[in-house]
Amino acid sequence: MNDEQTFLAFIHKTAAMGVGTLPQAMGLPQSRAMVPALQDQLRECRTIAARAQAYARAQGEALRGPGSAALALAGAALRTRAVLDPSTSTLAERLIRESTGGAVETARRLHQCTRDTDPALVELGRRLLAAQERTIQEMKRFL
Numbered sequence: 001m002n003d004e005q006t007f008l009a010f011i012h013k014t015a016a017m018g019v020g021t022l023p024q025a026m027g028l029p030q031s032r033a034m035v036p037a038l039q040d041q042l043r044e045c046r047t048i049a050a051r052a053q054a055y056a057r058a059q060g061e062a063l064r065g066p067g068s069a070a071l072a073l074a075g076a077a078l079r080t081r082a083v084l085d086p087s088t089s090t091l092a093e094r095l096i097r098e099s100t101g102g103a104v105e106t107a108r109r110l111h112q113c114t115r116d117t118d119p120a121l122v123e124l125g126r127r128l129l130a131a132q133e134r135t136i137q138e139m140k141r142f143l
Contacts, residue, residue: 004121007109009063011121011128012052014102016065018045021074025091028078033088037138044131051124092142095135103132 022042026035049065056063078094106129113122 003112003114004117005059005061007113007117007125008052008056008059008061008121010105010109011124012049012056012063013066014106014128015045015049015052017070017074018042019049020066020071021078024074024078025095028091034092034139034142037141041131041135041138044127044134048124048128048131051127055120055124089143092139096139096143099132099135099139103129103136106132 018041022038022045026038026042053063078091106125110122110125110129113125
């Protein structure tokens with residue numbers, strides 16, 4: 001797998017993880033006030049994942065999302081945290097932490113892109129980073 005394929009797979013898995021976990025977060029009782037923000041995030045994750053898939057298809061490739069075990073583990077972590085501390089601020093903090101880790105990794109990978117990297121792929125990576133940064137800012141309201 002070359003660097004572009006690796007970056008594309010990362011973008012897709014990251015967005016697909018959001019698609020898999022955000023509905024679980026919306027289902028938690030403490031997230032009611034957050035639902036509009038989470039819905040916006042979910043829409044953006046779906047768009048990014050779909051664009052990554054379309055890009056891969058155009059390259060003759062197929063992408064795999066995060067495995068069901070990873071999604072189940074992430075959902076279990078959300079639910080466990082909600083049981084231990086059922087506050088909106090705790091859920092917001094968890095989402096901020098996850099988005100921050102993702103944003104750091106996305107930024108690192110973007111910085112590794114070269115002049116030869118397909119500009120459409122770089123733009124998709126920038127869109128993912130912007131979505132992660134918006135999540136961080138949006139969730140701060142709920143701390």
